[in-house]
Amino acid sequence: EVQVVESGGGLVQPGGSLRLSCAASGFTFSSYDMSWVRQAPGKGLEWVSSTSGNGGSTYYADSVKGRFTISRDNSKNTLYLQMNSLRAEDTAVYYCSKGSRPAPMRDYFDYWGQGTLVTVSS
Amino acid sequence: DIQMTQSPSSLSASVGDRVTITCRASQSIGTYLNWYQQKPGKAPKLLIYAASTLQSGVPSRFSGSGSGTDFTLTISTLQPEDFATYFCQQSYIAPRTFGQGTKVEIK
Numbered sequence: 001e002v003q004v005v006e007s008g009g010g011l012v013q014p015g016g017s018l019r020l021s022c023a024a025s026g027f028t029f030s031s032y033d034m035s036w037v038r039q040a041p042g043k044g045l046e047w048v049s050s051t052s053g054n055g056g057s058t059y060y061a062d063s064v065k066g067r068f069t070i071s072r073d074n075s076k077n078t079l080y081l082q083m084n085s086l087r088a089e090d091t092a093v094y095y096c097s098k099g100s101r102p103a104p105m106r107d108y109f110d111y112w113g114q115g116t117l118v119t120v121s122s
Numbered sequence: 123d124i125q126m127t128q129s130p131s132s133l134s135a136s137v138g139d140r141v142t143i144t145c146r147a148s149q150s151i152g153t154y155l156n157w158y159q160q161k162p163g164k165a166p167k168l169l170i171y172a173a174s175t176l177q178s179g180v181p182s183r184f185s186g187s188g189s190g191t192d193f194t195l196t197i198s199t200l201q202p203e204d205f206a207t208y209f210c211q212q213s214y215i216a217p218r219t220f221g222q223g224t225k226v227e228i229k
Binding site: 037044045046047050059061062095100104105106107108109110111112113114115 | 154156158164165166167168171172177209211213214216217218219220221222223
């Protein structure tokens with residue numbers, strides 16, 4: 001059974017940092033792209049970042065470029081999102097999602113975690 | 123970025139109704155269009171990919187169609203568990219963008 005489980009969310013002050021983790025199981029982790037998608041309270045879905053199966057390619061939304069870093073450890077079946085210089089507008093539930101292909105393009109998100117809430121507030 | 127526009131933003135329907143949701147892309151995306159269902163407090167769930175392919179385990183009352191810029195999600199006979207918010211998403215060009223969502227409520 002495919003499972004992805006996020007952790008690491010919490011309350012952080014503006015300008016602070018946080019690292020999210022996503023533990024995956026039930027599939028060959030290194031064979032699929034992985035992504036972070038967020039949802040601000042009461043709002044829609046926003047793609048944040050993706051990485052290819054081997055971690056060699058990474059992609060970011062303009063809204064987080066230069067502040068967030070996605071990475072993966074295929075030996076631990078774990079995806080990460082390092083979030084720096086956090087802003088109030090980064091407040092959201094962050095979902096880890098599995099892609100359907102090795103590269104994050106022209107595919108779909110076939111499995112999602114339950115999400116972890118990040119609140120940026122003083 | 124490609125803009126995805128769903129209509130309506132919300133609708134009220136009764137159990138047994140046929141429901142159609144539309145998604146329009148700001149430029150042609152072929153059939154690189156996916157549909158997700160989200161219930162309150164839960165993660166999104168993939169329903170349909172590549173415009174018309176039903177994800178494994180999804181009931182056959184859900185169907186998708188379209189290509190280019192115009193797409194539809196149809197629920198043939200609405201069931202109580204189908205009351206949720208539905209999102210379309212394009213994967214033709216980065217960044218992968220979502221529609222704003224359509225909330226299906228009980229009439």
